[in-house]
Amino acid sequence: MPDLPVYLLWEEKLDFSHHLFNQFEKWATKIIFDSELADHLPNFANTLLARQERARWKIADLNWARIESWRELFSSTFDSEERLHLLQRAKKINLIFNAYETEFLYHTQTQAFYLQAWLATRLDWVFTSSKELCFEYQNVIVELLPKVEKNLPVGTVISVEIFTEGKAYFLFVRDFLHPDQVKTILCDDEKCEILSKYIFNKVQAGLSLVNEIYHTGSSFHFKEVLKFFSSLQV
16 A cells, blocks of 8 residues: 555564565565564664665664663653753663563563663763673763563563762662552652652553554664664674
């Protein structure tokens, strides 16, 4: 139907020589990939960006869509100059993610990779080095910590801790009784307070594909994150 956009969900490894991909891509308005199948994220990012620059279709990724609620939570929490200043003074950030693996899902760290890279590109952090599950920037260290939770989707971010150079401390943590709810806690040298309770979609994993279909074009933030990973020699 030529008057409607065509969305292609490509749930295979990123292989542009695949005969089916070459047949389908010429009809696609947008191609939705799944970085869960990428064994090496910098290679995935570099290959995808290089091909998309000369293609007519837009790009999306299911793992990027799966952290949408976390990005919205951060945006709403640090929406004032005061809190944004606290985030900019972060010295250490811990991202705890669900390292539970299945037969088909085993790249459990990808969503945490994306979330920390999104923060880095939005806050203009200067990358210095990385090793395994740790990213070092000029003024802040981000560590990804695996934890097995069989009742949560594979790879989902469980909680985030932010330690600032002052005495302010942020904790974003899922409620163990209601894992779709995330509490935001702010502590300083005088008190701790619960800033908000954010409710994620209970069927967030299932909605990730729908979200990417309804988002038009390629996400600017997503492309900046891909550029970040494509520049890494790790």
